[in-house]
Amino acid sequence: MCGILLFNSSGSCDVTAQDVYLEFAEDDKVVTSSGKDTIDKIVPYIVARGPNFSSYRTLHGVNTCWFSSVLSLRQPFTKQSIVIDKKFVLQFNGELYNKxxxxxxxxxxxxxxxxxxxxxxxxxxxxxxxxxxxxIKNLDGEFAYTISDLVNNIIYFGRDTIGKRSLSYCIDSQTNELYVASVTGTTSKQFINCIGGQIYIFDTSKRDFIVEPCNIRDVPYDVTSLVDEGLNDLNMITSELYEQLSNAVSKRITTIHPTHIENSPIAILFSGGLDCSIIVALMCEQLIKMPGNNTIIELLNVGFENPRTKLQPSDTPDRKLAISSTKILKNLYPDVNIKLIEVDVPYEEYLSIRPKVIDYMYPKNTEMDLSIAIAFFFASRGQGFITNYDDGTRHEYNRKGIVLFSGLGADELYGGYHKFANKSTPELVEELVKQINNIHDRNLNRDDKVIAENGVEVRYPFLDESVIQYSTSKIPINYKINKFILRNVAKIKLNLGAIAEEPKRAIQFGSKSAKMTKDGNKNGTDILK
Structure with missing residues (x-):
């Protein structure tokens, strides 16, 4: 995981930066630019995403500057940005799983x-x-990038097929300057979230985008309307989906460099529900296959002190569910060291962090965005407790894993939202098409910004390209009512018992991060004040 910031101007683009960031600068000449204030504002956000290394690069005669940060997960350690044969400058944020x-x-x-x-x-x-x-089209993984063609004065940037890494851009309407950044915070510039799968091509000579859009994949993903009334293919589809998900988890574990996986746990955002429990079970299966491996799995569960409901973190629905689901997983996989990390958020701490999360998730700005984003922020920060439920003792524990897994995508692929329950087949197909094709904007851009602020990387097995292609084109639509097919995988292939029957509960309601005050008549779509 890394942080990306690119600035291109029609004139000089050297900007003021602290000396620690000047490793790649061609010389010590630092000139004030019209973009200085914006870049100085964004740089700290980029640094937070890549705690292992940060650098600022300028090149003689090129009106572009690049600021990059690196969270190193694979060897050899590679500093960014990278100049390639004086032809390209590359910034890359993410992980590739190409065979x-x-x-x-x-x-x-x-x-x-x-x-x-x-x-x-x-x-x-x-x-x-x-x-x-x-x-770009041949890359398989979770990523965002900029590629600057120094010879032909073209800048390419964008996100992977589904948009699992955040990236935004802005063309200043007055100066025609281009900004591209992983995260910006609240700014006077009008940044736009990049569309997942869209390749943006900017001509720095003409100061405009090349008109014809280029896509990594066919847009949108289509969802089959096939109905299997007799459930004739249920066993086959269940086995095939299990294999798809197992492979997606496997490659996301085996691509963590051994120096990390042996010495540091792997974490997962854990509500205790169906989606994340399936991922944990598949993680356990993978670790069991690795001889001598003693990797810890950290289950990050967040609960909020909510003045409106008068609930403490230990009383939230997600905390209670996480405890019971953890017991089931530990019984199934006694040879895997599973730790439930209980992240308690006092109301006063919620209030102190709230403005920061609103800033991180910009341009998202609704009550619902905040309630989801702040839950992910605290969960991924991972400052919590481990409770011994035999004697009731508790001790402090801070997350150690720097790779986090997430079950995001299951509801969009397999019909998990309550509003889908009574829809006709054509209506359900239409809704699922909207959900999976809009997940880059509805969820991923916001979530990546707030999670990565804690210097960690999140991976999404359900949003693996092969899993999406299989799930949208091969699974009958009637298998996607209340996640029927996924529940079957949990029950038949993973023996998850009661977890397979757990109803859908959104994180903001399970953790009680929504409607925190007595002014509980706010709607999720209300703009934050």
């Missing part, structure tokens, strides 16, 4: 190799553009 990448190979270096083979001096500019697009 052609050796497990000991750094995924950023993999992209460097692909780009270094492109002849940017070719007279056929459209051919060069297509080669760069092909490199």
């Amino acid at each position: 052609t990448i050796d497990l000991d190979e750094n995924d950023t270096q993999y992209i460097v190799q692909l780009l270094s083979n492109i002849d940017v001096y070719d007279d056929d500019k459209l051919s060069i553009q297509q080669e760069i697009i092909n490199v």
Whole structure:
């Protein structure tokens, strides 16, 4: 996981930056730019995303500056940004799971190799553009990027097929300056969240986007309307979906560099419900297959002190469910060290952090966005307790894992939301198409911004490209009523018992992070004040 900030101007773009960030600057000349205030505001957010390394780069004669930060998960450690044969500058944030990448190979270096083979001096500019697009299209994973073609004055940027890493951009209406950033905080500039799967191509000479849009995939994802009334294929689909999910979890574990996986736990955002429990079970299965592995799985469960309901964190629905689900998982996998981390959030601490989370999640600005984002912020920060329920004792525990798993995507793929329950087949198909194609904006951009602020990386097995393709095109629509097919996987393939029957409960209601005050008549769509 890394942080990305790119600034391009039609004139000089050198900006004031602290000396610690000038490792890659061509010289010590630092000139005031019209973008200075905005960049100085954004830089601390980028630093937080990559605690292992930060750098600022300028190049002579190029009106672009790049600021990057790095959270290192794969060896060899690679500083960013990267200049490739004086042809490209690459910024990459995320993880790749391409089968052609050796497990000991750094995924950023993999992209460097692909780009270094492109002849940017070719007279056929459209051919060069297509080669760069092909490199991006062939990447499989969770990522955001900028690629600056220094020869042809073109900047490419965007997010993976579904948009699992945050990225926003702004073209200043007065100066025509381009900003691209992983996270910005609240700013006077009008940043726009990049669409998942869209390749943005900006011509720095013409100061505008190349008009024809380029997509990594066909847009939108289509959802099959096939109905299997007799459930004739239920056993086959259950087994195939299990294999798809198992593979998605496996590659997200095996791509954590051994120095991390042996010495540091893996964490998961854990409500105790169906989706995250399935991921935990699949994580356990994977770790059991790795001889001598004693990796800890940290279950991060958050609960809020809520003055309106008068509930304490220990009384929240998600806390109670997490305790019972953890017992089931520990009984199923006694050889895996599973720890439930109870993150308690006092109301006063909620109030103190609230303005920061509102800032992080910009441009999202509704009550619902805040109630979800602040739950993810505290959960991923992971400052909590471990309780011994045999004797009632508690001791403090701070999350140690820097890779977090999430069950996000299951509701969108398998019909988990309550509003889907009574829809006709055409209506359900239409809703699921909307949900999965809009998840980049509805959830992922916001969630990645607030989670990554804690210097961790989140991975989404349900949003694996193969899982999405299989789930949208192969699973009959009547298997997606109240997550019927996923519950069958939990029951038949993973023996999760009572967990398989757990109803859907949104995190803001399960953790009680919504409607925190006596003014409880606010709607989720209300704009924050």
